[in-house]
Amino acid sequence: MRAVQLFGPKDLRSVELPDVPPPGLSDVTVRVEAVGVCGSDLHMWETGGIGGRQVTSPLCLGHEFAGTVVEVGKTPMAESGTKLEIGQRVAVDPAIPCGHCENCREGNPTLCPTHVFMGVPPDPGALCERMNVPAENCFVMPDAISPGVGSLLETLGVAIHAVDLGKTAVAHSAVIFGAGPVGLLILSLLRLAGVFPIYVFEPVAERRAKAMELGAADAWPVPDDPAQALQPLLAATRGRGCDIGFEVADAGRSVDLTFAATRSGGRVVLVGIPPLDRTEFGHATPRRKGLTVRFARRMKHTYPRALALAERPGYAAMLQDLVTHQFTLAESPAAFELAASYRDGVIKAVVNPSQ
Numbered sequence: 001m002r003a004v005q006l007f008g009p010k011d012l013r014s015v016e017l018p019d020v021p022p023p024g025l026s027d028v029t030v031r032v033e034a035v036g037v038c039g040s041d042l043h044m045w046e047t048g049g050i051g052g053r054q055v056t057s058p059l060c061l062g063h064e065f066a067g068t069v070v071e072v073g074k075t076p077m078a079e080s081g082t083k084l085e086i087g088q089r090v091a092v093d094p095a096i097p098c099g100h101c102e103n104c105r106e107g108n109p110t111l112c113p114t115h116v117f118m119g120v121p122p123d124p125g126a127l128c129e130r131m132n133v134p135a136e137n138c139f140v141m142p143d144a145i146s147p148g149v150g151s152l153l154e155t156l157g158v159a160i161h162a163v164d165l166g167k168t169a170v171a172h173s174a175v176i177f178g179a180g181p182v183g184l185l186i187l188s189l190l191r192l193a194g195v196f197p198i199y200v201f202e203p204v205a206e207r208r209a210k211a212m213e214l215g216a217a218d219a220w221p222v223p224d225d226p227a228q229a230l231q232p233l234l235a236a237t238r239g240r241g242c243d244i245g246f247e248v249a250d251a252g253r254s255v256d257l258t259f260a261a262t263r264s265g266g267r268v269v270l271v272g273i274p275p276l277d278r279t280e281f282g283h284a285t286p287r288r289k290g291l292t293v294r295f296a297r298r299m300k301h302t303y304p305r306a307l308a309l310a311e312r313p314g315y316a317a318m319l320q321d322l323v324t325h326q327f328t329l330a331e332s333p334a335a336f337e338l339a340a341s342y343r344d345g346v347i348k349a350v351v352n353p354s355q
């Protein structure tokens with residue numbers, strides 16, 4: 001089968017791989033029809049690794065994906081408890097926790113230290129024509145949900161988890177640093193949760209426009225001078241700052257800015273991942289404000305909720321609009337180049353390996 005593998009930094013190549021074997025007892029074979037290019041994929045593409053895990057042999061990236069079941073094992077029980085059938089369309093949760101460790105037993109499979117995550121070294125991802133995956137990682141999608149939207153459910157799940165960690169309440173205010181796909185989805189969820197006003201900081205003009213379209217009260221660029229950067233927000237909140245801050249950028253200086261933009265006693269959720277696995281921030285501001293800071297890691301059983309949202313026509317249309325660019329498998333390098341460059345109004349680039 002055709003596949004695209006990462007050989008090293010900025011080195012994606014089309015390759016021919018042996019076809020997948022018949023699926024195991026409780027697995028299914030999925031024909032991959034949409035793979036979203038995620039910020040973490042771009043990380044691996046740019047540096048050849050992520051969070052200390054390096055690509056040491058050619059690897060298929062891609063953990064945000066959806067497709068059609070084309071073969072089933074003997075007992076392919078989906079997460080919902082129903083048996084998967086050939087022809088069903090599914091979104092796939094890329095994380096396979098061990099199920100036995102302390103974290104898994106406590107209901108935090110996302111923190112499982114030995115879990116497999118498709119598309120992060122050493123485990124292969126979905127930039128290929130077919131994949132065998134555990135049936136219980138599959139979420140059946142109604143026909144109305146396009147493959148592109150299906151691939152966005154993972155991203156949406158991450159956003160739902162981040163919003164959960166923010167412990168939002170109706171009429172709380174929020175500030176979001178970074179209006180990429182996750183930041184924009186957080187914005188959409190905060191709107192649904194009755195959070196207002198919501199302010200956004202984002203350097204790319206098209207993304208600021210998108211944030212305004214999705215209901216941000218205001219969206220500003222991020223000037224270099226930190227004192228200046230927060231001026232519009234402090235003016236809008238009469239110096240108080242917002243109840244909740246979300247850092248959804250690169251965990252660089254935006255961490256300091258998020259702390260500064262959040263009110264004393266408020267909560268901050270750090271979602272962004274820094275390129276070099278290092279984050280620095282001033283100590284005094286978060287200490288004096290007594291901020292509660294949560295680190296978000298992926299998600300926590302949020303797929304069913306993501307799917308429920310995607311089944312609402314209005315929300316589905318919003319998700320579809322975030323898929324701004326589509327590519328064939330062979331065009332994967334172009335998809336990565338585009339997503340990394342923020343050019344051409346790109347929000348989400350999606351690769352279709354079955355085209």
Ligand SMILES: [Zn+2]
Nearest residue numbers: 038039040064
């Ligand atoms: Zn992702």
Ligand SMILES: [Zn+2]
Nearest residue numbers: 098101104112
């Ligand atoms: Zn575990």
